[in-house]
Amino acid sequence: MASTSSITVPDKAQNVHEFLRDRLSHIEQVSNDVLCTGDRYTAVLVYQHYFARVGNQVALIVMISGSGAKTTVKTVSCGASRGFFDFFDWGASCDFAEEPIEYLRKRYGACGS
Numbered sequence: 001m002a003s004t005s006s007i008t009v010p011d012k013a014q015n016v017h018e019f020l021r022d023r024l025s026h027i028e029q030v031s032n033d034v035l036c037t038g039d040r041y042t043a044v045l046v047y048q049h050y051f052a053r054v055g056n057q058v059a060l061i062v063m064i065s066g067s068g069a070k071t072t073v074k075t076v077s078c079g080a081s082r083g084f085f086d087f088f089d090w091g092a093s094c095d096f097a098e099e100p101i102e103y104l105r106k107r108y109g110a111c112g113s
């Protein structure tokens with residue numbers, strides 16, 4: 001099962017990137033790629049978390065893109081499990097996709113979708 005969420009905040013993309021990287025430091029980061037072209041800053045961060053007790057895992061992709069003082073962040077998360085209920089991730093992907101968005105809502109007071 002996959003979940004997505006997004007938000008636009010009034011700040012430079014590089015600042016948002018650094019803020020989220022710090023806030024998500026408790027999760028294993030798999031990749032952190034940055035592309036700068038002209039005044040556009042784009043970062044793609046990939047995280048994963050494994051729950052050994054129940055054999056589940058979730059992945060999180062955070063895409064940060066902006067120019068000037070306007071940045072859009074989109075998250076995509078998906079989960080997988082082993083066992084009898086292989087088709088469920090028990091809501092972990094939705095929670096994982098919302099985590100970075102909630103950090104941004106608290107910091108900027110913005111509303112996402």
